[in-house]
Amino acid sequence: MARKFFKSKNGNIPVPLFFPDATRGVIKSLDTSDLEKTQTLGILVNTFHLWQELGGDVLDKFEGIGNFMDFKGGTISDSGGFQVMSVIKSGNVKGKVTDEGVIFHPTKKSKKILTPEKSIAFQIKLGTDMVVVLDDFTDPKSSYEEAKDSVMRTISWAKRSKAEFEKICKSKKLNDTERPYILGVVQGGKYQDLREYCTKELVKIGFDGLGYGGWPIDENGDFDFESAKTIAEGAPEDYFLYGLGVGKPEEIVALSKMGFNIFDCVLPTRDARHGRLYVYDAISIEEIDVYKLNFYSFYTPDKEKYFKDDSSVSTACDCVLCKRYSKAYLAHLFRIGDFTAGRLATIHNLRFYSLLMEKLQKSI
RNA sequence: GCUGAGGUGGCGGAGCGGUCAAACGCACGAGACUGUAAAUCUCGCGUCCGAAAGGGCUACUCAGGUUCGAAUCCUGACCUCAGCA
Numbered sequence: 455m456a457r458k459f460f461k462s463k464n465g466n467i468p469v470p471l472f473f474p475d476a477t478r479g480v481i482k483s484l485d486t487s488d489l490e491k492t493q494t495l496g497i498l499v500n501t502f503h504l505w506q507e508l509g510g511d512v513l514d515k516f517e518g519i520g521n522f523m524d525f526k527g528g529t530i531s532d533s534g535g536f537q538v539m540s541v542i543k544s545g546n547v548k549g550k551v552t553d554e555g556v557i558f559h560p561t562k563k564s565k566k567i568l569t570p571e572k573s574i575a576f577q578i579k580l581g582t583d584m585v586v587v588l589d590d591f592t593d594p595k596s597s598y599e600e601a602k603d604s605v606m607r608t609i610s611w612a613k614r615s616k617a618e619f620e621k622i623c624k625s626k627k628l629n630d631t632e633r634p635y636i637l638g639v640v641q642g643g644k645y646q647d648l649r650e651y652c653t654k655e656l657v658k659i660g661f662d663g664l665g666y667g668g669w670p671i672d673e674n675g676d677f678d679f680e681s682a683k684t685i686a687e688g689a690p691e692d693y694f695l696y697g698l699g700v701g702k703p704e705e706i707v708a709l710s711k712m713g714f715n716i717f718d719c720v721l722p723t724r725d726a727r728h729g730r731l732y733v734y735d736a737i738s739i740e741e742i743d744v745y746k747l748n749f750y751s752f753y754t755p756d757k758e759k760y761f762k763d764d765s766s767v768s769t770a771c772d773c774v775l776c777k778r779y780s781k782a783y784l785a786h787l788f789r790i791g792d793f794t795a796g797r798l799a800t801i802h803n804l805r806f807y808s809l810l811m812e813k814l815q816k817s818i
Numbered sequence: 819g820c821u822g823a824g825g826u827g828g829c830g831g832a833g834c835g836g837u838c839a840a841a842c843g844c845a846c847g848a849g850a851c852u853g854u855a856a857a858u859c860u861c862g863c864g865u866c867c868g869a870a871a872g873g874g875c876u877a878c879u880c881a882g883g884u885u886c887g888a889a890u891c892c893u894g895a896c897c898u899c900a901g902c903a
Contacts, residue, residue, distance in 0.1 A: 477854050498853070536853040547855085586853080639853085671852065698853035705852080720854045727857040728850090758846065788857095789845095796857045 457694055457715060461635075462496065462528035462583040463520065468815045469694075469715035472706065472807050473498045473530055474723055478507060479519055481804070482723055483796040486525045491774065492804035495811075496528025498718040499580060501573050502537035506566070510579045518581020530718070531582040533573045533615075535639060535667070536699070539591035551590060553607060570611040571618040578622050582634060584694075584716075586665060587615035589639035594669045601643040608641045608667075609655045616659050635662035637696055640685050643668055649681050653688035663694025663716070666709075670700065677705050679712075686713045703732065703810055707744055710814050722807050726799035729756055729788055732806040736770040744813045750806070755781065755799065756788035773805035774798065 459466035474481055476497040481489050489497070499519050516522040520529050538556050542549035549558025555569030570588040577585035590607040593600065616636065623633045638656035642648030656664060666685055670678045686695055696716035697709045706717050722732065731753040736742045743749055753767055763781040771777075775784065775798040787795035 475854060482854080483857070500853080503854090530853095532853050534853095537855095540853090541855070589853095591853095665853075667853075669852085677852090696853085701852050719852050720856090721852055724851060724854065724856065724858085728859090729857090730851080791857080793857070799857095 456691055456713065460496075460528060460583070460694070460716065463581075464526045464528065467495045467528045470706070470710045470717065470811060470814050471495060471528070471715065472717045472719070472811045473528065474804055474807065475500075475718055475720045476523070477720075478503045479523055481800065483727065483793060483800050484804075486523050488797065488801055489525065489804070490527075492801050493808040493812075494527065494804050495808070496530065496583075497525065498530045498532055499582065500532045500534065500537070501576050501580070502532075502534030502541070502568065504580065505534070505568070505572075505576050510576065513579040513581070518579070520581060529580070529582040530584040530716070531577040531580045531586065532698075532718075533577070533586040533588040533639070534568055535586070535589035535591055539593065539669075551607075553610070555588070555611075570615040574615050574618045575622060578619075578626075578634075584635040584637055584662070585619070586637045586698075587612045587639060587661075589641055589665075589667050592641040592643040592668045594643060594672070596643050598645055598648075601641070601645050601648055605642050605648050605652045608639065609652060609659075612638050612656055612659055612661075616661070635694065637661055637663045637665050637694065639665040639667040639698065640681075641667050642681070644672075644678060644681065646680060646684050649684040650688055653685050657688065657690060657693075661693070663696055664689050665696040665698045666700070666714070667698055670697075677701070677708075679708065682709055682712055682714065689713075703744070703750055703807075706810065707814065722803035723800050726803040727796040729754055729795075729799070731755060731767060731799055732803050733768045734770040734806070734809070739770050739772065739809065742770055742809065742813055744810055745817075755784045755795075757785065760785045767802065771802065771805055771809070773802045775802045 457469055460469055460471055473496040474494060477500040479499055481497065513519065513522065538551060541547045542556065542558055547558055549556060555567050557565065557567045559565050573588040574585060588611050590604040590611065592604040596604065619636050638659065638661040640649055640652045640656060642652050653664060664685055666682050672678060689695060694716055695714040697714045699719055700706060700709060700717050701719050702721065732750050733753045734742045734750050735748060760781040765781055766776045767781055767784065768776050779798065784795065784798060
């Protein structure tokens with residue numbers, strides 16, 4: 455039977471759910487009380503960043519990232535698999551991927567190695583409600599052979615991750631209702647037989663859910679729904695299906711129809727800081743219809759034409775920006791470059807996404 | 819009134835004889851952003867024609883002048899700022 459809830463330390467969260475990215479233990483520009491006001495039910499934090507920048511001792515002291523942030527919602531930790539691509543494969547930080555793990559050099563002299571085991575162990579320290587296995591990202595430009603290589607490594611790492619996870623759970627005496635969820639990640643790029651194979655092998659290892667890994671957008675900007683479908687069809691009914699890094703509102707709507715029920719993405723928060731707000735094509739919250747075409751549009755706040763506009767950004771929103779401030783005031787804040795502009799825009803966009811999920815939850 | 823400095827695009831500010839429709843910054847406009855080294859990046863920004871390549875026109879306060887050629891040199895006018903009366 456399909457999952458109806460995501461179990462967190464702080465209570466059950468209805469699915470489908472969207473957790474914005476608090477990569478380094480903070481939603482950029484927001485504190486936890488701001489975040490709560492957006493009615494965001496959970497967040498995603500990142501192993502790769504927090505492992506280097508925060509460390510396990512602080513997490514031990516505070517008993518996890520949730521307590522550290524004083525956040526009472528759900529938490530998921532990403533493994534660092536995506537950072538292998540975005541940081542190392544892009545050449546920004548020297549490093550390489552081996553069968554053992556990811557070796558990288560944050561500075562010229564230092565050397566660190568992130569293994570599947572270390573990733574899981576650190577995520578347990580993070581104390582998140584779901585941990586994600588370290589995966590080897592399939593570069594979208596990969597040949598079939600390269601993609602296959604990343605799939606084989608991903609499967610091998612998934613086995614090691616699962617073994618480490620069971621070992622830690624046993625030593626901590628965590629039973630099945632106390633332990634966090636563990637998610638496998640499907641790689642394989644655009645090659646459907648690889649996606650299918652990876653899905654099958656991960657299911658054999660046994661997880662609570664599967665993530666749609668890799669980069670789901672092609673050169674033309676089109677979303678790869680086919681791979682999502684392959685994963686959804688290959689996964690047991692009670693598995694969570696997680697669209698890692700997905701996505702645009704319409705992509706979340708489409709994937710949720712296919713059975714995907716967990717999402718995270720930087721878009722609402724990054725777009726907010728970059729001056730792009732999401733606005734429903736509706737007069738009121740009740741009238742929002744996320745299944746109609748063009749159910750939302752972008753609002754760019756810092757335009758001359760809004761300098762004297764005393765209306766609110768959206769009447770189909772109950773965030774502090776829309777309830778309290780005018781377009782003119784927001785435009786002013788963006789124009790002078792005050793941090794408050796990014797903060798209010800982030801609050802608004804996160805409320806847009808939490809409303810989106812509320813609408814999707816009601817319709818299933 | 820005298821002495822000195824100066825007047826460049828929406829603004830600030832380079833340029834000081836040709837490679838100038840004029841650096842750079844701001845402002846303005848358009849676009850990008852998908853498991854965050856992005857509160858960032860890209861493009862446009864006199865005007866007209868062109869999809870583009872490119873071409874035409876008008877421009878560096880105004881009026882004359884020197885020169886093959888002037889935002890750049892000379893003369894005058896007007897205006898601004900600083901110091902002195």
